[in-house]
Amino acid sequence: MDEQKAPSNLGDVCRNDETAAVHVRDILDRVGDKWSMFVVSMLEDGPQRYGHLARDIPGISQRMLTVTLQRLERDGLVERTSYPEIPPRVEYALSPLGESLRGPIDALAQWAYSHQEEFTSSRNRYDAKR
Amino acid sequence: MDEQKAPSNLGDVCRNDETAAVHVRDILDRVGDKWSMFVVSMLEDGPQRYGHLARDIPGISQRMLTVTLQRLERDGLVERTSYPEIPPRVEYALSPLGESLRGPIDALAQWAYSHQEEFTSSRNRYDAKR
DNA sequence: CCGGATCCTAGACGATACTG
DNA sequence: CAGTATCGTCTAGGATCCGG
Numbered sequence: 251m252d253e254q255k256a257p258s259n260l261g262d263v264c265r266n267d268e269t270a271a272v273h274v275r276d277i278l279d280r281v282g283d284k285w286s287m288f289v290v291s292m293l294e295d296g297p298q299r300y301g302h303l304a305r306d307i308p309g310i311s312q313r314m315l316t317v318t319l320q321r322l323e324r325d326g327l328v329e330r331t332s333y334p335e336i337p338p339r340v341e342y343a344l345s346p347l348g349e350s351l352r353g354p355i356d357a358l359a360q361w362a363y364s365h366q367e368e369f370t371s372s373r374n375r376y377d378a379k380r
Numbered sequence: 381m382d383e384q385k386a387p388s389n390l391g392d393v394c395r396n397d398e399t400a401a402v403h404v405r406d407i408l409d410r411v412g413d414k415w416s417m418f419v420v421s422m423l424e425d426g427p428q429r430y431g432h433l434a435r436d437i438p439g440i441s442q443r444m445l446t447v448t449l450q451r452l453e454r455d456g457l458v459e460r461t462s463y464p465e466i467p468p469r470v471e472y473a474l475s476p477l478g479e480s481l482r483g484p485i486d487a488l489a490q491w492a493y494s495h496q497e498e499f500t501s502s503r504n505r506y507d508a509k510r
Numbered sequence: 511c512c513g514g515a516t517c518c519t520a521g522a523c524g525a526t527a528c529t530g
Numbered sequence: 531c532a533g534t535a536t537c538g539t540c541t542a543g544g545a546t547c548c549g550g
Binding site for chain 1: 388390391393395399405406407411417420424455477481483484486494498502507
C-alpha cells in the first residue's frame with residue numbers, strides 16, 4: 251500500500267513529492283515570466299528567425315528576447331539552429347517537449363480569455379472599496 | 381464576416397485581441413508568482429483558516445501569505461469570510477471562479493510532473509556546455 | 511543579422527517587530 | 531488569531547552601446 255500513483259492535481263503533486271514540487275515551481279516560473287509564453291505562441295506556426303520574433307513581439311527588448319530564448323532552450327522547450335552563412339541566420343523552433351506544452355498552455359489561455367470579464371470586474375469591485 | 385470566434389490557443393488569443401492579451405498576462409502573472417498556486421492547492425480540499433495556511437505552507441512568510449491572499453481575493457479567485465468573534469476567525473475558500481481554474485492548473489501540474497525528467501536533463505546538458 | 515556586455519530601476523520577496 | 535508596518539535584499543526586466 252501507499253502505492254505511488256501519478257498525482258492528478260496540483261495539491262497532490264506539491265504534497266506527495268518534495269522534489270516534484272520544486273520542478274512544478276520551475277515550470278510555473280517559466281510559464282509566468284513576462285515573455286516566454288508569448289514567444290512560444292509565436293513559434294506555434296513553425297520556426298521563426300530572431301529578427302522576425304523581435305519585430306512581431308510588440309514591446310520586447312533585444313535583451314529580453316535573447317534571454318527568453320536562452321532560457322527556453324535551456325529548459326528544452328525550444329531548439330536553436332544556426333546556419334553558418336553570411337549574414338548569419340538563426341532559427342528557433344518548438345521542440346517536441348515544447349509542443350507537448352501547448353495543450354496545457356492553450357487550456358490556460360482559453361480560461362483566461364473566457365473569464366476576463368469576471369476577473370476585471372472583481373478587481374474593480376475590490377479596488378472601489380479602498 | 382470576420383466573425384469573432386473564441387480563440388482556441390494562446391497565439392490566437394494574443395494576436396486577435398489586444399485587451400485579451402493583457403488579461404492573459406495578468407492571469408499568467410498570478411499563476412507564475414511564487415505562492416499563489418500553492419495557496420490555491422491548499423484550498424482545494426475546502427476552506428482554510430489563515431493560521432492553518434501559515435503552518436502548512438512551508439517557508440512562506442506572514443507578509444507573503446497576506447499579500448498573496450489579498451491578490452487572490454482581488455482577482456476573484458478566493459473568497460474571504462471573517463467571523464466577528466473573540467478571538468477572530470477568518471476563513472479563505474476557493475470561489476466558483478477559483479474552482480474553475482483548477483482544471484487548467486491541474487493540467488499544467490500534471491505536465492510538469494510527468495516531464496520533470498526531460499526538463500532537468502535538458503538543463504544539465506545545457507549547463508554542461510558552458 | 512544576431513546577439514553580448516553594462517548599467518540602471520521597480521517591484522517581488524523576506525525578516526522582524528508591532529497591533530486590534 | 532490574523533494581520534500591518536517597516537526595512538533591507540535580490541532579481542527580472544529595460545535602455546543603450548558594442549562586437550562577430
